[in-house]
Amino acid sequence: MKFTLVLLIVAAFVGCALSWSCTDASWAEYKAKFNKNYPDPAEDLRHHNIYCEKLAQINEHNAKFQKGESTFEMGVNQFTDMSAKEMTEWMG
Template sequence: MKLNLILLVVATLVACAASWECTPSDWARYKKEYNKYYDSNEADLFHKNTFCETIINIEANNHDFTNGAVNTKISVTAFTDLSPTEQEEYRKSHGFIRKRKPKPIKKEEEDDQEEE
């Protein structure tokens, strides 16, 4: 029984992953919409692969959103073809500062603050 359930889950995941694909027309439409041009075929291929990986992640996230597993729906942006490193470099060069959540105060630190 457990094996059948595992096989069913795996088959479902494979079917879903197969439905999330990135076609050459998706890439061409994205480049046209966001005015993307690259210096070389290698750069174009790198960004296309990054774009396709991101599209698959977006589709998976939005599938989870529809099922209530996550709280945020995401979409394609002008940054969809950028690697995480390129995105961070862009943020830094344009003055964006990533806000970090404050570290939670540990119980010992609370006691120390009250004594002061």
């Protein structure tokens, strides 16, 4: 349920790219765009891993969208590096 909620929130802030890649450069761009700062390297790595997992989910979903198997396209937003627990806490 929480995972579905996160995906719906991601879908609500649709991006234009057809495919997102998980690179150090894209992670740095993401953090700059959404003003994310993780001074602790372990915390940065944890959020980077979440970001990469969500990019894979976004790409998988968007491939289905391109085939007409879904009615909406997903994109990256300020929640892409947050866990389901963090999303729940953020929503209160």
